[in-house]
Amino acid sequence: MQIVRRVKLEDGTITFFLAFGASRQMCRLATTFSTQKQAFTYLQRHRTEFEHMARARLASGELEDGIVVLSML
Template structure:
């Protein structure tokens, strides 16, 4: 999984990561309300398995927004 944190000006942020899916990779985006990249990254790592499971389910059912699996905090 490759992770690229991005923080929005309003204090919220997104973290993008790639999910291994067969021989390919799927871009996923997790929206968070954390003020810092460190907090958001820590949250993603803590719940990584759950987010990957949700992302795979959404990918398999075709729930994509512009080719990206969009997730939000649990």
């Protein structure tokens, strides 16, 4: 699985896609950081944990408007 960064929604919140093969799943990570750069660094540092959380939420159908919503660990 691969994380591909996309546009920020608001300060400290970033949207990214989990890629598995040709499929992509949009995910949103809400953080308490004030900049997108800080949030993205945090995402990269905890990448494995967020991938597992996103996969589990996707498998259980925990989506909000078709998006996997995550928050800080």
